[in-house]
Amino acid sequence: MRASINRPPTPDAEEEPEREPTLQEIINIKMIESGEKEKLMELLRERLIECGWRDEMKALCRAYARKKGRNNVTVDDLIDVITPKGRASVPDSVKAELLQRIRSFLMAAAL
Template sequence: MSKDSQMRAAINQKLIEMGERERLKELLRAKLVECGWKDQLKAHCKDVIREKGLEHVTVEDLVTEVTPKGRGRVQTLICSKTTQFCTLKQDLRLLK
C-alpha cells in the first residue's frame, strides 16, 4: 500500500470515528441540491431517455452517460461557490 493510500485510509478512518464523514457527505448533498445539481442531472437523464427511447435504455446506460457529467458538474459548482467548498472538495477526495 502506497504512502498516499495509507494516509487516505487513516484520514477516512479518523473521519468515521469522529462522525465527520457522514456530516460532510450530508453537507455536500444539501449544497448540491441547493445549487440545482440534482435537477440538472435529472434533466440530463430525461434527455438521454428521449434520445435513445425508453425501451432502448438501461440503468447502466444512464449511469455511463450521466456519471462523467455529474462528476464534472460537482467540481465546477463546488469550486465556483466559495473557497470553503474547494477545501471541502479536496477533503472529500481523501474519502475515496
C-alpha cells in the same frame, strides 16, 4: 516455504507481511469513526440541491432516456453517460467548501 518438483514455492500464511494502511485509508477510517464523513455527504447533498445541480442531472438523465427509449436504458448506461458530466459541473464553490471542511477536520484530528 513449501516446495514441490512440479510448482514453485508457495508462501505460508504466517510469512506474508501485513500491509500497512495508506494515509488515505487512515483518513477515511477516522472520518467514518467520527461521523464526519456522513456530515460531509449531507452537506454536499444540500449544496448540490441548492445550486440546482441535482435538477440539472435529473434533466440530463431524462433527456438521455427519451433519446434512447425508456425501455432501452439501464442504470449502468445512465451512470456511464452522466458521471463525467456531473463531476465536471459541480460548482467550484461547493468543492472549495468541502475541501475547507476536510482540512479543518484533519487539523483538528492532527493527522
